[in-house]
Amino acid sequence: MAFFVKLIDYGSIMTVENNNMNFFEGDKNNPFLVPPGYFAESRAQIMQKIAKEGAISSVKEFKIRTRLLWMSGIAASLLIGLLLFQNMYLKPHRSIKLAQEIDWFINYTGSDLNDVTLASYFADEGISIEDPYDEVLDSERASLLEMTDYDELFIIEEWMNIENQNK
Amino acid sequence: MVEISDHQILTLFLQKGEEEKAFEMILNKYQERAYWHIRKIVFHHEDANDVLQNTFIKIWNGLKGFRGDSELFTWLYRIATNEALSFLKQKAKKAGSRIDDPEMTIANRLQADEYFDGDEIQLKLQIEVSKLPERQKLVFQMKYFEDMKYEQISAILNTSVGALKASYHHAVKKIQKGLIPD
Incomplete structure (x- = not known):
């Protein structure tokens, strides 16, 4: 096997060349490959993703802003509704009730008022x-x-x- | 061509409307180094490609909050390392108990990988490296294959230089032992 042949050739598993420790001759040569044109393509892909991320975050921002507007609109409507309800229903209703109560009180006390x-x-x-x-x-x-x-x-x-x- | 400094790139990034341009500069400057760093951790091209893309998306998202406490290079390497390690963990989790012999799996996958062109010795060395504990593996990759200084590795892994030297020493011993059959 080439592996053992190399071991025997070197006598020792480690060699030192120019102060650099190596296990074997050439073992630091990069054994990994990439498809041709990979880095340029990958750069373009990443930039595309980044642009999409930017678009997504602005869409998110827009959505949040719209949601906040909706929420504040709903809150304002509720407040207006509550005030209208108080002024147009509760207050007159209460006045009628009071008037009835007073009438009853006057009738009840009669001459004892x-x-x-x-x-x-x-x-x-x-x-x-x-x-x-x-x-x-x-x-x-x-x-x-x-x-x-x-x-x-x-x-x-x-x-x-x-x-x-x-x- | 004069290389633009990290400081210049970061200054450009902070200017409104120049973010993408500055980011492209970072990509041009560090993409290949980051790729090879990741590739040596995850071994396979497709995996390295996925991790690389996630790494740069994270860098883009984090760049606005980058305060410059560490060097851009260190920060970038730290993100790449963490991304690669979490990728491996997720992969191992998915594989679960299906892996009977991890050594054989790595060997088989590397041999079948069209983007691995190493000879028998390089294959054997990669298998021995893959068997190292996580930290030793990282230290060995960065020191042996990437020729990084201990100080740089220390900043990336947030470990003392002394501890790194010890890790590297242990890693070399283990690989030697693995390469020389009794």
């Missing part, structure tokens, strides 16, 4: 009487306050404080 009953109602409902004409106060509740003499509100307030303390 006085400072004390009113004060306990306000305290129960957590209605502030500091400024009955405050815009924040429901118009229905304000109208209830208007049923009392404005000067008497201070008496009511005192009653409310006592009611609150008792709670």
